[in-house]
Amino acid sequence: MALGNYYEATRRVELETQPLDGDISVDVAIIGGGITGVSAALHLAERGFSVALLEAEHIGWGASGRNGGQALPGFGASQAKIKSLVGAADSKKLWDMSVEAVDLLHGQIQRFGIPCDPVIGYLHAAVKPRQVRELRETQEELVELGAPPGELLEGEALQAKLCSPRYLAALTDNIAGHIHPLNYTLGLAKAAMAAGAKLYSQTRVTQVVPGKSVAVHTARGVVKAAFLLVSGGAYLGGLMKPLAGYIMPVGTYIIATEPRADVAAMIPGNEAVADLNFVLDYFRRSADDRMLFGGRVSYSTLPPPSLKDSMLKRAQRVFPQLRDARVEFLWGGNVDISVNRAPHFGRLADNILFTQGFSGHGVALTGLAGKVAAEAIAGQAGRFDVFAKIPHSRFPGGRAFRVPALLAATTYFRLRDLL
């Protein structure tokens, strides 16, 4: 794969963190230095808790520093699916919290002056007639939820916004938008540290021993904590056995072209765009006028062969204008897919909380996840528990069979993408 992560090459926030060295005691330990973990650390420290966040690599190393940067309300599952899982009242509460998540993200960017190029504006694009009908249904759903229904663009109005031959229609969305996700994560981490949280990098948690005081083991020290938040996302592996079967790590990839004078004309309003396919294309302009184009999936999490060429071909199918484009960056990361694509929050013990299952839809929601987890630890669990009520099942057949089971399910959706 090589070439590397564009966000790492354009990081603008410097962070001084060290590995944990020795035993410590804190009110709250957090596993994972993604947006969930650093947001929880910030909100807990602001509430006066002592916090130790433990990150196996460096802050933002996981999905939070690799993603498409598309910050949306809603969930990996459709709102209709969420309603079928929890009923109308909780579905509305969840929707409202997902909108709050986007507001929270922009609020934090402003409050801490995080240099992460925030842009508001989004296009949900339809590739086939069935998807145009889905966009109309989405508008009805949004009206039901009390949200702005957006505008359905077709023909010339669509071409003016998205200069591509590929789409039949697109629905505008003035809540969603995009950011530089690594700089956002690092900026939030810096704010958490300024508020008093201790963030440890190169500190992999190797064992968790539950109890009134949870013992969180690492190679060079044990953290004793009254509470533990587990937010290792798709990278947690088998550390917390009861959680592993509920999510499936799936690889997804992004390319960045060279900066180009013609990129602005391809998406003149600078919206982020994603299509409605199951294996979707998602793309946007970068602040330095590159095309950042994401897509493909790998159920083994191993990069598919000829990835650079196949990603560029996908981008050229959307924008033939990119026929002479050069790929300067190529990278990927893992998303934590749950069976129903809804977020999976809950408790493994009274004092061990977890968040996972963002299912490729976590840029905004993870910030709120950290906030509601902090609320729950502070004794106000109401909002966390609305999430925790969403029912989840394990991928059938245990770890060894998760891939075949997911492949069987996704083959159906891939075929559906062709119709």
Ligand SMILES: Cc1cc2nc3c(=O)[nH]c(=O)nc-3n(C[C@H](O)[C@H](O)[C@H](O)COP(=O)(O)OP(=O)(O)OC[C@H]3O[C@@H](n4cnc5c(N)ncnc54)[C@H](O)[C@@H]3O)c2cc1C
């Ligand atoms: C390529 C890609 C594109 C995406 N695009 C979008 C998008 O455009 N919009 C959107 O909304 N979502 C997108 N997502 C999803 C989004 O990035 C995630 O939902 C979100 O970043 C998850 O944040 P997190 O804090 O839960 O986990 P992460 O950011 O993955 O952080 C988890 C951290 O935990 C650490 N960790 C794991 N195990 C241990 C351990 N034992 N000890 C210590 N640390 C540990 C890991 O090293 C990692 O840094 C995308 C994801 C990927 C990979």
